Amino acid sequence: MSTKTEEGAAHTPAKKKFEFPGAVTMLAIVTVLVWIAALFIPAGRFGVDVDGSPVPGSFETVTSPLTFFERIQQLILSPVNGLYGVQDPLTGFVDTDNIGRLFGSVGVVLFIMALGAFISVSFATRSLETAVSQLATKLSDKGWLLITVIMVLFSLLGSTMGFSVETFGFYALLIPLMTALGYDRMVAATMIILGALVGNMASTVNPFSIGVASGEAGVSIGDGIVLRVILWVVLTAVAVVFVLRYAAKVKKDPATSLVGFDIDDDEEEEAAPPVDIDSKLTGIQKLVLVITGLTFGLMIFSVIPWSSIFGGTTGPAEYDAYHVTATEPYWFELNWWFPQLAMLFILAAVLVGIVAKMGEKKTVSLITRGAGDMVGPAIVILLARGVSVIMTNTETLDTILNAMEQLVSGASAGVFAILVMLVNIPLAFLIPSSSGHATLAMPLLAPLGDFAGVSRSLVITAFQMGHGLMLMVAPTNVVVVGGLAMAKVGYDKFLRFVWPLLLINFVIVVVVIGAAAVLE
Numbered sequence: 001m002s003t004k005t006e007e008g009a010a011h012t013p014a015k016k017k018f019e020f021p022g023a024v025t026m027l028a029i030v031t032v033l034v035w036i037a038a039l040f041i042p043a044g045r046f047g048v049d050v051d052g053s054p055v056p057g058s059f060e061t062v063t064s065p066l067t068f069f070e071r072i073q074q075l076i077l078s079p080v081n082g083l084y085g086v087q088d089p090l091t092g093f094v095d096t097d098n099i100g101r102l103f104g105s106v107g108v109v110l111f112i113m114a115l116g117a118f119i120s121v122s123f124a125t126r127s128l129e130t131a132v133s134q135l136a137t138k139l140s141d142k143g144w145l146l147i148t149v150i151m152v153l154f155s156l157l158g159s160t161m162g163f164s165v166e167t168f169g170f171y172a173l174l175i176p177l178m179t180a181l182g183y184d185r186m187v188a189a190t191m192i193i194l195g196a197l198v199g200n201m202a203s204t205v206n207p208f209s210i211g212v213a214s215g216e217a218g219v220s221i222g223d224g225i226v227l228r229v230i231l232w233v234v235l236t237a238v239a240v241v242f243v244l245r246y247a248a249k250v251k252k253d254p255a256t257s258l259v260g261f262d263i264d265d266d267e268e269e270e271a272a273p274p275v276d277i278d279s280k281l282t283g284i285q286k287l288v289l290v291i292t293g294l295t296f297g298l299m300i301f302s303v304i305p306w307s308s309i310f311g312g313t314t315g316p317a318e319y320d321a322y323h324v325t326a327t328e329p330y331w332f333e334l335n336w337w338f339p340q341l342a343m344l345f346i347l348a349a350v351l352v353g354i355v356a357k358m359g360e361k362k363t364v365s366l367i368t369r370g371a372g373d374m375v376g377p378a379i380v381i382l383l384a385r386g387v388s389v390i391m392t393n394t395e396t397l398d399t400i401l402n403a404m405e406q407l408v409s410g411a412s413a414g415v416f417a418i419l420v421m422l423v424n425i426p427l428a429f430l431i432p433s434s435s436g437h438a439t440l441a442m443p444l445l446a447p448l449g450d451f452a453g454v455s456r457s458l459v460i461t462a463f464q465m466g467h468g469l470m471l472m473v474a475p476t477n478v479v480v481v482g483g484l485a486m487a488k489v490g491y492d493k494f495l496r497f498v499w500p501l502l503l504i505n506f507v508i509v510v511v512v513i514g515a516a517a518v519l520e
Helices: 004-013 023-040 068-084 104-124 125-137 143-161 165-180 185-201 208-216 223-253 265-268 283-304 306-311 338-355 358-371 375-393 397-408 413-430 432-454 456-471 478-486 491-519
Strands: none
Touching: 004 104, 023 068, 023 208, 023 358, 023 375, 068 104, 068 165, 068 375, 104 125, 104 165, 104 283, 104 338, 104 478, 125 165, 143 223, 165 283, 165 306, 165 375, 165 456, 165 478, 185 223, 185 397, 185 456, 185 478, 185 491, 208 306, 208 456, 223 456, 223 491, 265 358, 306 338, 338 358, 358 375, 375 397, 375 413, 375 478, 397 432, 413 432, 413 456, 432 456, 478 491
């Protein structure tokens, strides 16, 4: 009897451990939760001035523009509108049948699919793998230096020109390099994501956040720059040390990795045989690497708004939609954005196919497969954008802004500055676009700062800190969820990794912002 019991117990299936939902499922849940919240938040509207900015004290509750059935439609159609919804310039309503400006993220989606096509073709030549293997051998004891340089560079680009979604192009380069150096995918993902987003959080002269906020507040983009530079140095240094500590721990003991080093079954079946570390680059592989380097270099150069950085002119801009600023561009500026970048990578993929003598059929097949590999991250991105569509179309964003305005009014200088940072944290979840967030919030917060005795430049810095803190983890931020999807790192694992850094950053920002307000 006991034998049967033991045998039966041996064949009893083990209880399946709880697994955190994937990025697509998680964002679908977030979409539903935001939609439910919008059912209970009353619709409201601020009066606007001639520039379209909300007027403080002008908020009024309005009848909901949508019936319950139409709200259900908004939930169902939010992913579609998040992909290619167009915003009506008069009503602000987002729909696929409108005439206006593109609100959806189809540009980002097309860009990462084109990037996937290029990755597929270039990887087929084994040039990057061979180069990475050789580089890993040379940097076997200097991986920390590579992490530091990349994070500081990305942070600097984020602080000065809003470098963020452009990071998608670097996962294909850095993930194989970091794994070859003995680090896990978490190190590769976080050095990219945190490097860029800490820089965006501590923006100094970023025309699409500080520039827009300064224009709305009526101050110079240079006002408050000393404090912002100090915050950039401190927050960047903290982020670099944070990632380096984890990287050193993982390299010393792989068992401490949060994501492990195992390859998924599907990936293992398609994985190419490992590269011999003693193998040398062929002439064709060297040429492919040159094409790759020039392509990524041109991508970075083409999107930097050089005139706005060096001209320092404030004014309206919409980073996500137009990638333009109010400053007259220099003659050498290309001012490219997603349409041009997508074609850049497609043309580069074709060029690699020609150089590598792959032939038409193989090149097209690789391009198609590479674009298909990015469908997962694309779905994540359009779902994240769909959340913003729901809040916009239900006209509940202004209601949240009004609550924010009421919360911070009447506070003392130090408390006011901290409250400005705090109230902008949840708002950034709903409005990941820094320029869109600044356009809505700053016309309300800047005048309130005058009454509290806080300079408008400090209000801008506090706003940017709150916005940046949320963007580091927000599931509505395509830089986070798209990057994690490309790196195949679970969102729950990322949260487990990053929460101590968030807490450290929060304490630093509260102390610095509060002290600056009291000392003004």
